[in-house]
Amino acid sequence: MIAPSRIAEFMSSGARNLLRHKLRSLLTLLGVFFGVAAVITMLGIGEGAQRSVLREISGLGLRNIIAESIQPTKPVETSSSQSGRRGLRLLTFGLTHRDVRQLQSLLPQADSTITHMLAARVYLNSSRVDARAMGVLPDYFSFFHAQVIAGRGLTEADEERANRVAVVSENLAHLYHPPGSLAARPIRIGQVFYEVVGVVRQAAQGGDSRVFIPYRTARTTYGTTSIRREAGSVEFTKSELGQIILRLPSEEDVPAAASLVRRNLEMNHPQGDFRMTVPLEILSAKQRTQRILNLVLIAIAAISLVVGGIGIMNIMLAVVTERIPEIGIRRAIGATRQDILYQFLAETVTLSSIGGVLGCLCGFILVPLASRFTGWEGVITPGAVIASLAVSWLVGLVFGMAPAIRASRMDPVEALRYE
Amino acid sequence: MIRLEQVGKTYLNGTALTVLDDVTLSIASHEYVGILGPSGSGKSTLLHILGLLDRPSRGRFLYRGRDVATMSDEEASRTRGREIGFIFQSFHLIPNLTVLENVEMPLFYQGVPAAERRERARARLEQVRMSHRLTHAPSQLSGGERQRTAIARALVTQPLMLLADEPTGNLDSKTGQDILGLLDELHAEGTTIIMITHDIGIARRLPRLIRINDGRVTEEADR
Numbered sequence: 001m002i003a004p005s006r007i008a009e010f011m012s013s014g015a016r017n018l019l020r021h022k023l024r025s026l027l028t029l030l031g032v033f034f035g036v037a038a039v040i041t042m043l044g045i046g047e048g049a050q051r052s053v054l055r056e057i058s059g060l061g062l063r064n065i066i067a068e069s070i071q072p073t074k075p076v077e078t079s080s081s082q083s084g085r086r087g088l089r090l091l092t093f094g095l096t097h098r099d100v101r102q103l104q105s106l107l108p109q110a111d112s113t114i115t116h117m118l119a120a121r122v123y124l125n126s127s128r129v130d131a132r133a134m135g136v137l138p139d140y141f142s143f144f145h146a147q148v149i150a151g152r153g154l155t156e157a158d159e160e161r162a163n164r165v166a167v168v169s170e171n172l173a174h175l176y177h178p179p180g181s182l183a184a185r186p187i188r189i190g191q192v193f194y195e196v197v198g199v200v201r202q203a204a205q206g207g208d209s210r211v212f213i214p215y216r217t218a219r220t221t222y223g224t225t226s227i228r229r230e231a232g233s234v235e236f237t238k239s240e241l242g243q244i245i246l247r248l249p250s251e252e253d254v255p256a257a258a259s260l261v262r263r264n265l266e267m268n269h270p271q272g273d274f275r276m277t278v279p280l281e282i283l284s285a286k287q288r289t290q291r292i293l294n295l296v297l298i299a300i301a302a303i304s305l306v307v308g309g310i311g312i313m314n315i316m317l318a319v320v321t322e323r324i325p326e327i328g329i330r331r332a333i334g335a336t337r338q339d340i341l342y343q344f345l346a347e348t349v350t351l352s353s354i355g356g357v358l359g360c361l362c363g364f365i366l367v368p369l370a371s372r373f374t375g376w377e378g379v380i381t382p383g384a385v386i387a388s389l390a391v392s393w394l395v396g397l398v399f400g401m402a403p404a405i406r407a408s409r410m411d412p413v414e415a416l417r418y419e
Numbered sequence: 420m421i422r423l424e425q426v427g428k429t430y431l432n433g434t435a436l437t438v439l440d441d442v443t444l445s446i447a448s449h450e451y452v453g454i455l456g457p458s459g460s461g462k463s464t465l466l467h468i469l470g471l472l473d474r475p476s477r478g479r480f481l482y483r484g485r486d487v488a489t490m491s492d493e494e495a496s497r498t499r500g501r502e503i504g505f506i507f508q509s510f511h512l513i514p515n516l517t518v519l520e521n522v523e524m525p526l527f528y529q530g531v532p533a534a535e536r537r538e539r540a541r542a543r544l545e546q547v548r549m550s551h552r553l554t555h556a557p558s559q560l561s562g563g564e565r566q567r568t569a570i571a572r573a574l575v576t577q578p579l580m581l582l583a584d585e586p587t588g589n590l591d592s593k594t595g596q597d598i599l600g601l602l603d604e605l606h607a608e609g610t611t612i613i614m615i616t617h618d619i620g621i622a623r624r625l626p627r628l629i630r631i632n633d634g635r636v637t638e639e640a641d642r
Binding site: 006334416 | 464
């Protein structure tokens with residue numbers, strides 16, 4: 001093996017040779033430079049995307065299984081209370097308390113909570129607010145890692161007494177400036193006013209604005225029937241429950257539990273009037289897509305690295321030819337074949353490593369720039385830096401090998417005679 | 420020190436070309452030998468074989484008692500670096516390196532540490548009166564200065580034997596005399612020198628002369 005001090009000497013003499021042909025060296029390392037810059041940028045953006053997907057979905061609670069009532073997609077015999085008037089009908093659909101009881105007995109280890117979705121519109125100071133109102137139990141917020149960021153959350157007492165209080169999601173908080181004015185500006189849902197007692201931050205809900213009121217308040221005030229007036233017809237819909245949310249003790253339990261819940265609900269709701277959301281499944285699906293995307297990006301970066309490597313190899317082959325007399329001289333004064341091999345390899349590796357370092361630095365500029373223009377998050381991990389530097393080094397080693405071997409195999413006598 | 424027994428060299432480049440044939444000779448330590456012959460006579464090939472740069476196709480070559488055929492390429496290279504110094508007609512300095520770096524180079528391949536390399540190279544350059552040109556590039560030197568640098572490079576490893584291939588061939592006669600004087604001094608100090616020349620005038624000055632013609636040693640003259 002070769003001593004580190006020797007490697008350093010080979011590298012420094014290689015570097016000096018490269019400095020003698022600055023423009024040529026610069027052009028030669030451009031390929032590796034772009035390759036590494038691409039690799040690190042791709043890794044950075046890929047990593048950032050990964051993290052934002054993870055954060056977004058884990059806000060939904062990775063241990064949760066969410067089932068919600070939806071208007072059935074399959075035709076259903078409308079209830080008998082269809083009135084004689086044309087266009088007036090009552091549609092009953094969705095999840096019921098019976099479902100809750102069944103699921104609780106199927107999954108005794110899971111916590112559960114229910115919500116009541118309100119069709120009534122939300123107003124503040126008689127102007128419409130684009131927000132969805134729902135009745136929730138006090139433990140609802142803990143299912144979604146929601147944080148109370150101002151005022152308070154909903155309590156057992158609110159629930160018990162069916163208080164007319166509301167908690168709004170963070171993206172409605174801007175309506176309350178200064179924050180102290182929460183109570184001063186009650187919110188109206190349908191025809192009923194509520195005192196706003198708090199603001200919650202809920203990572204998952206993204207842009208959706210929500211107004212939460214106690215479950216019992218929602219049930220007693222609005223009932224389970226809602227009326228929707230549409231062009232010339234009035235539609236009454238009735239659904240017992242908005243959502244059933246189950247929380248498993250650990251993520252490992254989720255896939256099995258999800259299929260159990262799905263089977264049970266499909267059996268009880270053949271008309272398909274429910275929708276299941278399993279955050280963990282969404283996460284793994286998104287991660288799968290992300291991985292494929294990452295692979296494609298890496299493949300593109302790899303191609304540019306190979307092109308860069310071929311560029312280096314091409315130039316180094318020319319350099320070897322140019323330096324044939326020098327090879328002869330070095331052999332005559334005692335250089336072994338291995339010495340010649342190391343000399344040229346050191347030069348190529350130095351070249352590609354410089355390209356790698358510059359490419360890395362470029363990545364540190366490109367990643368924040370890319371995330372600024374695309375809105376994606378960009379994260380450069382130490383692993384990505386190490387990987388891209390290692391790759392640049394490897395490119396030098398692999399593509400420098402052929403020229404270096406050619407140089408080392410040269411017959412010293414012929415090399416000395418070469419003009 | 421050196422013994423050649425019926426050594427031949429044939430190049431196989433399409434057609435077989437015999438450049439050396441049936442050469443038998445011995446050279447002892449501290450000798451100063453001239454090899455005289457016209458161009459194309461095979462004297463350069465002989466010098467390359469003596470310097471372990473090339474190998475005979477036939478016959479036996481004993482270098483300090485060792486059969487060269489049994490040496491690996493690496494051994495031959497290391498031996499060459501340690502024990503043999505080359506001086507070429509066209510100097511063969513590395514153009515990218517300064518005078519000092521050129522002279523240091525053989526020591527680099529022996530693994531000598533940088534500080535000691537510099538020290539020894541300086542000393543040799545002083546010996547050949549080149550101390551005033553240490554950081555110059557070869558292209559900035561005159562022919563005589565280049566050859567003196569090449570001699571310093573050949574000497575820096577304190578070799579047992581100097582092989583000179585027409586060392587004065589590219590120099591004017593006065594500079595040539597200067598270089599020959601330097602070689603005479605080195606021989607006086609105990610270095611074995613083998614010098615190729617086609618100049619009978621130069622050859623005559625040497626204590627021993629080997630004539631070579633068409634790949635054969637035609638005459639060995641001791642004086």
